Amino acid sequence: MNAAHRYSAVAITLHWVIAVCILSMIPMGWWMTAAIEQPDSQALAYRVFQIHKSIGFLILALTVVRIAWRLTHRGPALPPGMKRWEAFAAHTTHVAFYTLMLALPLTGWLYVSAGWAVSQDRALEVATSWFGLFPIPHLPGVAELAAGVKRALAFQAMGAHAAMAWGAVVLVALHVGAALKHQFVDRDGVLAHMVPFLKPGLKAGHEPAFSAPSSPWVERGVGVALIAVVAVAGAVAARPYAMPGLEMTRTEAPAPVSAPASGPVSAEAPVTPGTAAGWTIDSAASSIAFGGTHAGAAFKGRFERWEGQVWFDPADLAGSKAVITVQTASARTGDPTQEGSLQGAEWFDPSRYPTARFETTGFRALGGDRYEATGRLRIKTTTVPVVLPFTFRETGGVAAVDGRLELDRTALDMGMESDATGDWVSKMIGVQIKVSARRAG
Structure with missing residues (x-):
C-alpha cells in the first residue's frame, strides 16, 4: 500500500495528536478533581488543571481544523463488502467523536467562565492562559x-462535561475494538488508512477503492508543522515557574477604615510636599515586591510601574513625608494564570481602579538606622492604616531604604468573593519595598 491509499498526512497528524490529547485528558481530569481537595496535592492539581484547560483548547482548535480538512479532502473509501450496519456504525461513531471533541472543550470553557467551583460550591475566579503563552478570555x-x-451554569456545565467524558471512554473503546477487528479479523486494511507504515494485510480479492489525496508534499509539510507546534506547546507547559518566597517582618493586620464603594475612584489627590529634604528615586535600582502562597505553593511578584515622592530627614521626622503610587495592572508573578486573575474585579480590577496609593502620616525613630512609618494604604476604594518598619542608610548622598511588612488582603477587600477564608491564596501577603534615591537638587 502506498501513501495514496491512506488518509492525507495532515489528516493522520490531526487524528493522532487529538487522540493523544484525549487519552491524556481523561485520567488527568479524574485525578485532579480528587487531588484538588487534598492539601498535599493542591499545588500540583492546580498546575495540572491549567494544563488540562490548555489541552482542551488545543483539542477544540484542532477539531475545527480537522472538520474543515475533512470537508475539503476526501478520505479513503470503506472496504467493499462491509456490512451495512458496520458502515452505519462507523459513520455514527465518527459523528459522535466530532460532537464530543467540540462539546467537551466548550462545556469546560463554560464552566471556567462561570467562575464557580462545583466541588466546593463557592465562587472561584481563575483566569486561563494557553500553555502560559497568551490569555484566553472567558465566554462573553x-x-x-x-x-x-x-x-x-457551572453545575450544569460540569455535569455535562463529566457525562461526556464517560461517553468519550466508551467511544474510544468501541473505536479501538473496531480498528483491531478490521486489522486482525477482517484483514481489510482499514487500520492502515490511519497508521503510517502499517501493511494492509488484505484478504484475497479485497482491493479497496481509495481516493488519492491532493498535494501530498504540502500535506506532509503541514503535518510536520502541526507536530512541531504541539511539541513546543508541551515544552512550554512543562517549564517550571521560578517563584521564590519572601522573608517578611509580620505586623498586626489593620482593620479597614472605609468600606468598598461601587464606582471607580477619582483622580489622585495632589501631594502636599514635606518640609524635610527631598529625594529623587532611582527606579532602576528600586522595587516593590509581594509574595504569599497559592494552592499551597509559594509565589513571588512585583509591580513593574510605580512612582514615589519622598521627603525625609532623620533630623526632621516631623517634616518627612512619602507618597507611593502603584499601577496595579503592572503586577507580575511569572504565572500568566495568576496575573490574569489579579486583573479581575475581586482583586485589583485595574480597569476601574488603576492605582493603589500609600501616603505616610508620620515617622518614628527606632534606634540606629531603623525607623517606622505610619500611613494609609488605599487599594480600590478600601483604605487601611499601615505601619511600615524600614531601614535608612545614606552614603555619599545616596540613600538605601529597605522596608517589609505583611498585609491582610481580606481587610483590603481582595479575593473576598472566591477565597475569603484563604484556602487558595494566603490571607497574609508580604510586601517588600526597596528604594535607592539621591538627594534632590
Whole structure:
C-alpha cells in the first residue's frame, strides 16, 4: 500500500495528536478533581488543571481544523463488502467523536467562565492562559451574570462535561475494538488508512477503492508543522515557574477604615510636599515586591510601574513625608494564570481602579538606622492604616531604604468573593519595598 491509499498526512497528524490529547485528558481530569481537595496535592492539581484547560483548547482548535480538512479532502473509501450496519456504525461513531471533541472543550470553557467551583460550591475566579503563552478570555457575557445564574451554569456545565467524558471512554473503546477487528479479523486494511507504515494485510480479492489525496508534499509539510507546534506547546507547559518566597517582618493586620464603594475612584489627590529634604528615586535600582502562597505553593511578584515622592530627614521626622503610587495592572508573578486573575474585579480590577496609593502620616525613630512609618494604604476604594518598619542608610548622598511588612488582603477587600477564608491564596501577603534615591537638587 502506498501513501495514496491512506488518509492525507495532515489528516493522520490531526487524528493522532487529538487522540493523544484525549487519552491524556481523561485520567488527568479524574485525578485532579480528587487531588484538588487534598492539601498535599493542591499545588500540583492546580498546575495540572491549567494544563488540562490548555489541552482542551488545543483539542477544540484542532477539531475545527480537522472538520474543515475533512470537508475539503476526501478520505479513503470503506472496504467493499462491509456490512451495512458496520458502515452505519462507523459513520455514527465518527459523528459522535466530532460532537464530543467540540462539546467537551466548550462545556469546560463554560464552566471556567462561570467562575464557580462545583466541588466546593463557592465562587472561584481563575483566569486561563494557553500553555502560559497568551490569555484566553472567558465566554462573553457569562461573567456579568448574577451569582445564582453562574452557579447553576457551572453545575450544569460540569455535569455535562463529566457525562461526556464517560461517553468519550466508551467511544474510544468501541473505536479501538473496531480498528483491531478490521486489522486482525477482517484483514481489510482499514487500520492502515490511519497508521503510517502499517501493511494492509488484505484478504484475497479485497482491493479497496481509495481516493488519492491532493498535494501530498504540502500535506506532509503541514503535518510536520502541526507536530512541531504541539511539541513546543508541551515544552512550554512543562517549564517550571521560578517563584521564590519572601522573608517578611509580620505586623498586626489593620482593620479597614472605609468600606468598598461601587464606582471607580477619582483622580489622585495632589501631594502636599514635606518640609524635610527631598529625594529623587532611582527606579532602576528600586522595587516593590509581594509574595504569599497559592494552592499551597509559594509565589513571588512585583509591580513593574510605580512612582514615589519622598521627603525625609532623620533630623526632621516631623517634616518627612512619602507618597507611593502603584499601577496595579503592572503586577507580575511569572504565572500568566495568576496575573490574569489579579486583573479581575475581586482583586485589583485595574480597569476601574488603576492605582493603589500609600501616603505616610508620620515617622518614628527606632534606634540606629531603623525607623517606622505610619500611613494609609488605599487599594480600590478600601483604605487601611499601615505601619511600615524600614531601614535608612545614606552614603555619599545616596540613600538605601529597605522596608517589609505583611498585609491582610481580606481587610483590603481582595479575593473576598472566591477565597475569603484563604484556602487558595494566603490571607497574609508580604510586601517588600526597596528604594535607592539621591538627594534632590
